[in-house]
Amino acid sequence: MTESSSTxxxxxxxxxxxxxxxxxxxxxxxxxxxxxxxxxxxxxEFDMRILPYVDNEASAFDAVGVINQAAHDDQxxxxxxxxxxxxxxxxxxxxxxxxxxDVFEGILSKISTELGVPPEPIVGSSxxxxxxxxxxxxxxxxxxxxxxxxxxxxxxxxxxxxxLIGVSRSGKTPTCIxxxxxxxxxxxxxxxxxxxxxxxxxxxxxxEYRHKLFGxxxxxxxxxxxxxxxxxxxxxxxxxxxxxxxxxIQGIYIxxxxxxxxxxxxSIEEIATRVIQTKGLKRRIG
Amino acid sequence: MTESSSTxxxxxxxxxxxxxxxxxxxxxxxxxxxxxxxxxxxxxEFDMRILPYVDNEASAFDAVGVINQAAHDDQxxxxxxxxxxxxxxxxxxxxxxxxxxDVFEGILSKISTELGVPPEPIVGSSxxxxxxxxxxxxxxxxxxxxxxxxxxxxxxxxxxxxxLIGVSRSGKTPTCIxxxxxxxxxxxxxxxxxxxxxxxxxxxxxxEYRHKLFGxxxxxxxxxxxxxxxxxxxxxxxxxxxxxxxxxIQGIYIxxxxxxxxxxxxSIEEIATRVIQTKGLKRRIG
Numbered sequence: 001m002t003e004s005s006s007t008x009x010x011x012x013x014x015x016x017x018x019x020x021x022x023x024x025x026x027x028x029x030x031x032x033x034x035x036x037x038x039x040x041x042x043x044x045e046f047d048m049r050i051l052p053y054v055d056n057e058a059s060a061f062d063a064v065g066v067i068n069q070a071a072h073d074d075q076x077x078x079x080x081x082x083x084x085x086x087x088x089x090x091x092x093x094x095x096x097x098x099x100x101x102d103v104f105e106g107i108l109s110k111i112s113t114e115l116g117v118p119p120e121p122i123v124g125s126s127x128x129x130x131x132x133x134x135x136x137x138x139x140x141x142x143x144x145x146x147x148x149x150x151x152x153x154x155x156x157x158x159x160x161x162x163x164l165i166g167v168s169r170s171g172k173t174p175t176c177i178x179x180x181x182x183x184x185x186x187x188x189x190x191x192x193x194x195x196x197x198x199x200x201x202x203x204x205x206x207x208e209y210r211h212k213l214f215g216x217x218x219x220x221x222x223x224x225x226x227x228x229x230x231x232x233x234x235x236x237x238x239x240x241x242x243x244x245x246x247x248x249i250q251g252i253y254i255x256x257x258x259x260x261x262x263x264x265x266x267s268i269e270e271i272a273t274r275v276i277q278t279k280g281l282k283r284r285i286g
Numbered sequence: 287m288t289e290s291s292s293t294x295x296x297x298x299x300x301x302x303x304x305x306x307x308x309x310x311x312x313x314x315x316x317x318x319x320x321x322x323x324x325x326x327x328x329x330x331e332f333d334m335r336i337l338p339y340v341d342n343e344a345s346a347f348d349a350v351g352v353i354n355q356a357a358h359d360d361q362x363x364x365x366x367x368x369x370x371x372x373x374x375x376x377x378x379x380x381x382x383x384x385x386x387x388d389v390f391e392g393i394l395s396k397i398s399t400e401l402g403v404p405p406e407p408i409v410g411s412s413x414x415x416x417x418x419x420x421x422x423x424x425x426x427x428x429x430x431x432x433x434x435x436x437x438x439x440x441x442x443x444x445x446x447x448x449x450l451i452g453v454s455r456s457g458k459t460p461t462c463i464x465x466x467x468x469x470x471x472x473x474x475x476x477x478x479x480x481x482x483x484x485x486x487x488x489x490x491x492x493x494e495y496r497h498k499l500f501g502x503x504x505x506x507x508x509x510x511x512x513x514x515x516x517x518x519x520x521x522x523x524x525x526x527x528x529x530x531x532x533x534x535i536q537g538i539y540i541x542x543x544x545x546x547x548x549x550x551x552x553s554i555e556e557i558a559t560r561v562i563q564t565k566g567l568k569r570r571i572g
Contacts, residue, residue, distance in 0.1 A: 017401065026559040029322040036315040036369065037394055040405035052559050079397065083322065099400045106392050108323055111365065114385045115303065119326035136515065138554065142460045146432065174428045177463055181554070229422065268424065268467070273312040273338050 015044040018070040018078040022063055022093055024055040024123045030081040030103050054084065055123050060092035067096040085121040134184070134285040141180035141187075141284065148188035149173055154205045157188060161281055163209055164189040166216035167245045168236075169226045171263050175216070175271045183276070184284030197248035202256055214275050215253045215260035220246055222264045301330040304356040304364040308349055308379055310341040310409045316367040316389050340370065341409050346378035353382040371407040420470070420571040427466035427473075427570065434474035435459055440491045443474060447567055449495055450475040452502035453483075453531045454522075455512045457549050461502070461557045469562070470570030483534035488542055500561050501539045501546035506532055508550045 019038065021030040027050050038046050049070075051063050070078050080098040084090045094100050112119050147153055148160065150173065157163060162179070164172045168191050176187035196203050206213060218226075220243040227237035235241050253260040259278050263271045275281070305324065307316040313336050324332050335356075337349050356364050366384040370376045380386050398405050433439055434446065436459065443449060448471065450458045458475035465471040482489050492499060504512075506529040513523035521527050539546045545564050549557045561567070 015401065015403070026555050028555055028559075029318055032315050032318040033389070033393075037390060037397055040394070040407050041397070041401055041403060042406055043403050044401055052563060079400065099396070101393055101396060103319070103393070104323060107319075107387055107389070108326070110385070110387060111323055111327070114365065115301065115327055115330055117301070117327060117329050120328060121326050132511075135553065136512070139457075139460055139512075140515075142463060146435065146459070149432065171425075173432070174425055174467065177428060178467055181460065181464055181467065225418075226422070226425075229426075267421065269312050269314055273314075277338060 016047070016074070017044055017076065018047045018049065018074055020049050020051055020063075020067055020070075020078055020080045020098070022051045022054050022080055022082040022084065024053065024084055024086065024089065027052040027083070030083045033103055034081040054089060054093070055086070057088060057092060060089045064092060064096045067093075067098050071097040085123050137184035137284045138181060141184045142177065144186045145176045145180040145188070149176065151190040154188075154190070157205075157209050157212070159186060160188040160209070160212055161186045161284075162188070162214060162275065162279060163206070163212045164214055164216060164275070165192055165206065165258070166218075167192055167223070167242075167249055169223065169230070170216045170218045171268070171271060172216055174268050175263075175275065178268050178272045179276070179281075182272070183281075185276070185281055186284075192245075192249055192252070194245065197245055197252075200248065200251060202252060210256065210258070213256075213258050214279055215249065215258045216271070217246065217250065217253070217260050217262040219262065219264040302333070302360070303330055303362065304333045304335065304360055306335050306337055306349075306353055306356075306364055306366045306384070308337045308340050308366055308368040308370065310339065310370055310372065310375065313338040313369070316369045319389055320367040340375060340379070341372070343374060343378060346375045350378060350382045353379075353384050357383040371409050423470035423570045424467060427470045428463065430472045431462045431466040431474070435462065437476040440474075440476070443491075443495050443498070445472060446474040446495070446498055447472045447570075448474070448500060448561065448565060449492070449498045450500055450502060450561070451478055451492065451544070452504075453478055453509070453528075453535055455509065455516070456502045456504045457554070457557060458502060460554050461549075461561065464554050464558045465562070465567075468558070469567075471562070471567055472570075478531075478535050478538070480531065483531055483538075486534065486537060488538060496542065496544070499542075499544045500565055501535065501544045502557070503532065503536065503539070503546050503548040505548065505550040 019034065021027045021034055023030050031050060051066065054060055054063050067078055067080060078098045079101060080093065080096065081101050081103055082093060083103045084093060108119055148156055162185065164176055164187065166172050172189035172191070176189050179185040179187045190206060220239060223242040223246065224237055224239050227242065231237050261271065261274050305320065307313045307320055309316050317336060337352065340346055340349050353364055353366060364384045365387060366379065366382065367387050367389055368376070368379060369389045370379060394405055434442055450462055450473065452458050454477050458477070462473035462475050465473045476492060506525060509528040509532065510523055510525050513528065517523050547557065547560055
């Protein structure tokens with residue numbers, strides 16, 4: 001097809017490749033590493049597909065069928081990232097029309113040599129066995145985050161590892177939940193409302209927990225966009241209102257000496273990592 | 287120290303090694319791959335430490351100081367997993383007394399050769415740029431999961447991608463939140479209570495959404511342990527009560543043809559991956 005005959009020339013000009021993440025478990029490791037590597041090729045459009053629980057020969061043959069179909073459709077061999085442990089299963093996957101990338105290759109033998117012990121691979125265990133203490137810590141932390149979301153409850157603040165504060169829709173809830181789920185951290189959050197901002201001071205209930213506070217900031221333009229999704233055209237979502245609230249809360253952060261972070265350009269993972277680093281929080285799992 | 291003189295002989299007999307995950311971003315990629323690799327050496331006890339945002343020469347020198355201190359304390363060189371992109375920063379980290387393991391090494395050049403384009407590494411971007419549409423989808427999904435947790439609301443079920451059901455404390459809430467945060471999936475959950483179980487049928491509100499239902503199962507011993515954490519000694523946490531509820535709900539799953547999963551030995555990631563695979567759910571992000 002020549003460029004002039006294409007109605008989707010922008011798309012068709014970009015390189016395209018299908019990618020598979022194949023694992024005998026959840027495929028989280030293959031996918032996480034794969035995303036990092038592929039993000040370094042912005043010139044290419046990737047169609048990423050996950051094939052988890054490929055843990056026997058029958059499912060391996062099924063996977064080869066899916067991969068070969070993609071190779072046929074694309075007229076180009078796919079990339080296959082795998083973390084397979086069973087040699088019989090790996091051998092079957094390696095017969096597919098694809099570039100096979102073994103995620104563990106090379107690095108595993110270096111570690112084994114350094115430690116002076118052989119690896120003991122266990123199918124499906126790449127994230128380790130389920131530790132029931134870790135499971136309990138995560139669940140407890142998630143319930144803590146839910147119970148203490150949005151200032152709903154404040155009497156458990158003595159148990160909190162961290163209390164996030166910020167104006168409405170500045171990212172408090174998802175950050176708390178992420179820290180709870182991933183790290184077992186007990187994270188509460190409290191919204192600073194217009195009434196608090198009029199007083200130009202910290203709500204009374206937060207004062208005795210000042211050492212646990214961390215403030216989220218956001219650019220007014222971004223806050224307007226997020227609030228408009230919820231209540232388009234409202235005063236709540238207006239630029240003037242957002243800017244006023246953000247100026248007032250910035251003043252509180254400064255005058256009260258509360259560490260803060262502008263999260264406008266950050267993912268939830270980045271916000272959580274920065275908060276943990278700044279406050280020196282300890283994970284309760286892992 | 288001889289074994290007989292040690293009061294912690296069990297611990298001292300196990301091999302020990304300090305591990306660092308060093309990154310110019312969150313270090314999630316280095317840590318995820320590192321955990322998978324290290325789980326294959328159960329003979330060794332690892333002390334894992336994360337050094338995120340090492341993105342300039344000053345922080346690299348700081349990191350080297352921390353790594354060298356650990357090498358000195360352990361009298362053994364640490365393992366260092368890194369995903370550093372800036373060659374000047376990498377060169378500094380490589381001067382540490384450690385076994386340096388470059389997570390991207392080898393595999394990146396294979397991908398580049400296959401694609402026929404050079405990598406364009408960007409510091410701190412190993413998880414890709416923040417896509418504001420993805421951010422919004424995740425936040426929306428988290429709020430959906432919170433609003434529709436534990437049967438609190440049922441009028442949004444037409445918008446749900448999945449509705450998890452199960453007895454109290456069988457893992458519904460954390461699984462919904464994980465699917466929302468990681469994949470932007472709109473996941474509701476509804477607890478099946480004793481009243482529902484007495485009727486031996488699905489609650490009326492769920493009937494028209496039968497195609498969206500997925501049932502969680504758990505071993506009675508495990509349920510007793512989890513409920514005992516919450517209300518020790520109660521009827522709610524008794525073996526007899528747990529077993530009765532689980533038998534009744536299993537009957538409903540079978541008679542109503544609802545797919546289900548025993549989650550007793552699973553991590554939250556595994557439960558979510560199985561549910562997504564079984565129901566053929568589509569991610570809304572990534």
